[in-house]
Amino acid sequence: MGNAFGLTDTADLRAALAGGATLPADWYSDPTILRLEQDRIFARAWQYAGRADQVAEPGDYFTSFAGHVPVIVVRDRSAELRAFVNVCRHRGHLVADGAGNRKSLQCPYHAWTYALDGSLKKAPRSEREPGFDRGGFSLLPVAVDTWGPLVFVSPDPEAGPLLEALGPLPGLVAESGLDLGLLRFRERTEWEIASNWKIAIENYLECYHCPVAHPGFSKVIDVDPDAYELRAEGLVSSQFGTPKASAKGNGKAPYDPTGVIAQAQYHLFWPNVTVNIDPGPGNMSVDVTRPAGPERSAGFTDWFYYEDVPDETVRQMMEFGTQVGREDAALVESVQRGLASGMVPHGRLLISSEHLIQHFQRLVYEALAS
Ligand code: FES
Ligand SMILES: [Fe+2]
Structure with a gap:
């Protein structure tokens, strides 16, 4: 296995974790580790975003985050629950803020306007732009599903079923x-x-x-x-x-x-x-x-x-x-x-009382090493 972290030999670390060592102390302040966690954990996992009652009716939406990823959850006109990365495809302004009910989603920066299915409907002055194809600039889809009153999202549109993950x-x-x-x-x-x-x-x-x-x-x-x-x-x-x-x-x-x-x-x-x-x-x-x-x-x-x-x-x-x-x-x-x-540099878990931490740290390690 390659050394993804530039810090510790990964095979040694796996053995150390199995023996009760904690993750290295510098994994709790290193920006490089955080970037890996964003890519390999938060950009992939199902995370709770908000409540189903906030998106009960067509046009209802709320904004939230999956880790570092801004998301918008919306009930579209055909009552389908959808979620998108809440980042404008023009130059990156957040498209929506808070929660409410809307007929469309208009970015407050230059008024690019998206339908509730995420497709770009209007980009002012784009008709002056030869070759500009609105079809290529839909909001990026995010996986969305509910469990009881809870709405979960995963920035990975290919995430498996929520129920399986739960x-x-x-x-x-x-x-x-x-x-x-x-x-x-x-x-x-x-x-x-x-x-x-x-x-x-x-x-x-x-x-x-x-x-x-x-x-x-x-x-x-x-x-x-x-x-x-x-x-x-x-x-x-x-x-x-x-x-x-x-x-x-x-x-x-x-x-x-x-x-x-x-x-x-x-x-x-x-x-x-x-x-x-x-x-x-x-x-x-x-x-x-x-x-x-x-x-x-x-x-x-x-x-x-x-x-x-x-x-x-x-x-x-x-x-x-x-x-x-x-x-x-x-x-x-x-x-x-x-x-x-x-x-x-490393702590020592008492496995009989702290084996859930060992399980968690193994998941962190496996995600970052993947
Ligand atoms: S960044 Fe959204 S319209 Fe320009
Ligand atoms: Fe506590």
């Missing part, structure tokens, strides 16, 4: 007792963190840090390794947590498992989408963490609840989740500073 995830979520059809969107929260995207995902993938770093969470979920289950299959890494007996029936909203959900489920869908279901009433939150630079990430969380969940319960559950998120942000920003020093 693998065990729909079945696991169904086992939780959650009915995706009953979920209603409540709110989106957005954030930025001063860490490489992989540090944030790796932090998500273990609860070894929970007793130390999440005192509130550890009070209600049994984070003992014998009770807290980790499972990886294909592109999905899952964690299952059971509420402590002491948390049951105490009347406090966060994680009081008297609702339809008895067990917590925390799933990573490779590479950067996490799906969280907490004990309690019907709920699900979906996070996307994408690189905003080698040492920065940008993300958002979409919060869904059953319609009959009272606002006060929603507020308490969101506040509880947000507090855990604040604790995690401090951890990953500290790891970024530590790794960026370059003084500790």
